[in-house]
Amino acid sequence: MTEETSAAEPRGISRRALLGGGLLGAAAVGAAGFGLGRATTGEASAGAATPGTFAFTGEHQAGIVTPAQDRLYLAAFDVTTNDRDDLVALLQRWTTIAARLTQGLAAGSYGPSSGPYDAPPDDTGEVADLPPAGLTITFGFGRSLFVTPDGTDRFGLADRLPDALVELPHFPADNLDPARCDGDLVVQACADDPQVAVHAIRNLSRAAFGAATIRWTQLGYGRTSSTSTAQRTPRNLFGFKDGTANLKAEDPAHVAEHVWVPAAAAAADSRDSAWLTGGSYLVARRIRMTIETWDRTSLREQEALVGRTKGEGAPLSGGTEFTEPDFAVTGRDDQPLVAMNSHVRLAHPTHNGGVRMLRRGYNFTDGNDALGRLDAGLFFLAFVTDPRTHYIPMQNTLSRDDGLMEYLQHTGSGLFAVPPGLPDGSLVVGEDGTPITTSASPFVGQALFA
Ligand SMILES: C=CC1=C(C)c2cc3[nH]c(cc4nc(cc5[nH]c(cc1n2)c(C)c5CCC(=O)O)C(CCC(=O)O)=C4C)c(C)c3C=C
Numbered sequence: 001m002t003e004e005t006s007a008a009e010p011r012g013i014s015r016r017a018l019l020g021g022g023l024l025g026a027a028a029v030g031a032a033g034f035g036l037g038r039a040t041t042g043e044a045s046a047g048a049a050t051p052g053t054f055a056f057t058g059e060h061q062a063g064i065v066t067p068a069q070d071r072l073y074l075a076a077f078d079v080t081t082n083d084r085d086d087l088v089a090l091l092q093r094w095t096t097i098a099a100r101l102t103q104g105l106a107a108g109s110y111g112p113s114s115g116p117y118d119a120p121p122d123d124t125g126e127v128a129d130l131p132p133a134g135l136t137i138t139f140g141f142g143r144s145l146f147v148t149p150d151g152t153d154r155f156g157l158a159d160r161l162p163d164a165l166v167e168l169p170h171f172p173a174d175n176l177d178p179a180r181c182d183g184d185l186v187v188q189a190c191a192d193d194p195q196v197a198v199h200a201i202r203n204l205s206r207a208a209f210g211a212a213t214i215r216w217t218q219l220g221y222g223r224t225s226s227t228s229t230a231q232r233t234p235r236n237l238f239g240f241k242d243g244t245a246n247l248k249a250e251d252p253a254h255v256a257e258h259v260w261v262p263a264a265a266a267a268a269d270s271r272d273s274a275w276l277t278g279g280s281y282l283v284a285r286r287i288r289m290t291i292e293t294w295d296r297t298s299l300r301e302q303e304a305l306v307g308r309t310k311g312e313g314a315p316l317s318g319g320t321e322f323t324e325p326d327f328a329v330t331g332r333d334d335q336p337l338v339a340m341n342s343h344v345r346l347a348h349p350t351h352n353g354g355v356r357m358l359r360r361g362y363n364f365t366d367g368n369d370a371l372g373r374l375d376a377g378l379f380f381l382a383f384v385t386d387p388r389t390h391y392i393p394m395q396n397t398l399s400r401d402d403g404l405m406e407y408l409q410h411t412g413s414g415l416f417a418v419p420p421g422l423p424d425g426s427l428v429v430g431e432d433g434t435p436i437t438t439s440a441s442p443f444v445g446q447a448l449f450a
């Protein structure tokens with residue numbers, strides 16, 4: 001199969017067909033048989049019984065090294081309850097719903113058009129006729145869940161705060177809107193159909209009633225990275241290929257080193273953070289791009305600022321898209337062909353102590369400002385093993401020295417600890433073999449509360 005079709009393209013089986021018997025009837029033999037209990041192998045359908053789906057359970061949460069889908073809806077939540085049991089119950093509900101939605105099921109076992117006639121349906125219904133579209137749902141915890149900015153430990157979690165879940169520092173040229181920053185919980189929903197991603201957040205938000213409310217959200221389209229070598233490199237709103245040198249699932253050694261939190265991190269921590277072993281950290285930055293100015297910039301200048309050609313995405317030192325840049329090659333006046341202030345030079349591992357990251361960002365366009373300029377840019381998402389080593393130093397360098405910064409403004413920000421996946425076969429299933437919530441239901445991040 002080629003690129004996107006193998007990556008996450010659904011194959012035309014709607015959830016109505018699933019609910020109507022067909023596939024479900026054949027597969028309803030418990031979680032493992034339904035594709036909920038197998039490791040994700042990086043391809044939609046692989047390890048999952050339903051076409052166009054990624055397995056929900058596994059060593060790591062889906063939505064990190066699984067192939068980046070084309071659409072994103074990400075929501076940060078404020079927890080409104082102060083009761084630890086309510087928080088646990090919320091995470092149990094969310095886990096069940098996420099497990100169901102990602103396998104192409106309705107949010108609840110009745111679905112959008114059946115169940116008690118005098119009660120609201122347990123699914124909102126707008127995806128009833130749509131395929132699962134490679135939906136992944138990834139959960140994370142913000143620093144404020146452990147301790148609020150004024151030092152309150154609402155849920156008895158302060159002694160579980162990982163050292164690396166820091167407050168991000170102020171970076172030069174930050175212009176952050178507090179209404180687009182932080183959050184106690186984050187949910188990243190990615191799919192190849194925006195309606196599927198929005199439906200996921202809508203139904204999770206609905207299930208959060210009385211326990212958490214949405215703080216901010218971001219819609220994204222047109223992924224700006226590849227997380228698999230099977231995917232074509234997409235383009236960002238500057239028109240450049242983005243994701244060429246990204247970490248890819250097919251490079252497990254580097255993924256293990258730069259994305260997952262090792263057991264050694266907990267051993268070195270000042271508090272008990274073993275619950276995060278096998279998880280990751282998600283850095284989210286809403287970066288507005290002044291594209292009107294960019295569009296009046298010469299091609300020579302655009303390529304010099306990025307350090308790659310606009311057409312093929314090859315480094316300016318020569319070669320083709322996947323040729324490693326040679327930062328020593330010089331041209332006219334002995335100047336390096338990949339300029340000292342170019343983005344690619346400053347972000348390259350050789351200039352960052354060998355550090356790499358798994359980028360998984362999206363383009364966004366959120367209307368326009370009062371001057372008629374598009375409020376558009378790149379919603380930068382990256383998964384890293386430790387933001388103190390793998391994000392903050394690089395962002396400091398870029399904010400200070402990157403020529404691209406003249407065209408960029410960071411307007412939103414968040415850092416979240418992303419727990420590992422739920423063990424295969426651990427979900428509680430009902431008589432029809434699909435996940436249900438009980439008081440004993442396991443949930444993503446459960447070890448944090450143990
Ligand atoms: C702090 C990390 C990074 C931010 C923020 C960031 C923003 C950003 N990037 C582009 C466009 C491109 N980035 C490219 C490569 C690249 N970028 C980062 C990190 C951040 N980018 C890294 C680590 C790399 C890889 C460097 C390498 O190893 O060579 C590229 C080149 C193509 C590619 O390899 O992906 C482009 C183009 C924009 C427009 C942007 C903010 C809006």
Ligand SMILES: [Fe+2]
Binds near residue numbers: 343347
């Ligand atoms: Fe970049």
